[in-house]
Amino acid sequence: SAIEFDLDAPFTVEYHDSLPSTNARARELAAEGETDVAVIANEQTGGRGRLDRAWRSPPGGIWLSVLCRPDLPPAHAPVLTLAAAVAVTKTAREHGVEAGIKWPNDVLVGDEETKLAGILTEMEGEADRVSWVVVGIGINVDPTGLPEDATGLCAHVDDIDRRAFVQGLLERFDALRADPEGALAAWREHALTLDRRVRVTSGDETIVGTARDVEFPGTLVIATDDGPVRVHAGDCDHLRPA
Ligand code: BTX
Structure with a gap:
């Protein structure tokens, strides 16, 4: 085959x-x-x-x-x-x-x-x-x-x-x-996402900031104007450049 x-x-x-x-x-x-x-x-x-x-x-x-x-x-x-x-x-x-x-x-x-x-x-x-x-x-x-x-x-x-x-x-x-x-x-x-401005949609929520790090077991840390926000992979609908 x-x-x-x-x-x-x-x-x-x-x-x-x-x-x-x-x-x-x-x-x-x-x-x-x-x-x-x-x-x-x-x-x-x-x-x-x-x-x-x-x-x-x-x-x-x-x-x-x-x-x-x-x-x-x-x-x-x-x-x-x-x-x-x-x-x-x-x-x-x-x-x-x-x-x-x-x-x-x-x-x-x-x-x-x-x-x-x-x-x-x-x-x-x-x-x-x-x-x-x-x-x-x-x-x-x-x-x-x-x-x-x-x-x-x-x-x-x-x-x-x-x-x-x-x-x-x-x-x-x-x-x-x-x-x-x-x-x-x-x-x-090998990440392309880190240190970039990103816009993450998670349900009704939109988070805009700079992707700073990925923490175990795969949580993205985004620096926003209101401080760091953590997003779990399973909660992310889309991540786009901001
Ligand atoms: P994702 O939800 O991040 O991406 C799906 C989106 O990507 C689609 O809505 C469409 O816009 C776009 N897309 C569809 N087909 C392709 C393609 N071939 N290449 C690039 N973009 C595409 C990503 O989901 C996870 C995909 C896993 C696929 C594997 S294949 C083996 C295994 N079996 C199975 O049914 N799924 C996994």
């Missing part, structure tokens, strides 16, 4: 030519008691972003979801989204694409609002420990037919070896998930 390639990954890998959503498939596997599985599809017919937005997933992209059961309380799980963003960014740079991270969950190329990749983390669990986490990662390869503000790896480099890309990505994610503080430090190093 188009997507099947032999990976030597730190996860059990399940390939599909086409799926509605790799996150939905990973959630099924979670319900069956599985863990440490990476679900990879060549195409998604019902890919999802945050807040139930649609995620365009044409054939030939990198659409994957990692299912794991980390020893973390649900409130700390956002650090895995940061870890995934770092893994995508470092791997893209290794393949010659100058990517950077926009808080909370987007990987962009260059300074512009051109989205190379998005991450959707879902979880279930009790107050003190997650039962499972699914980290869904969508990376555009061919930008044709994607939204205008999207880009793909092939817009920046001639040739992308998806097998090598996914292999590097999964290895980095595996290392970073075991090292939340390291993931946070690496996030800061």
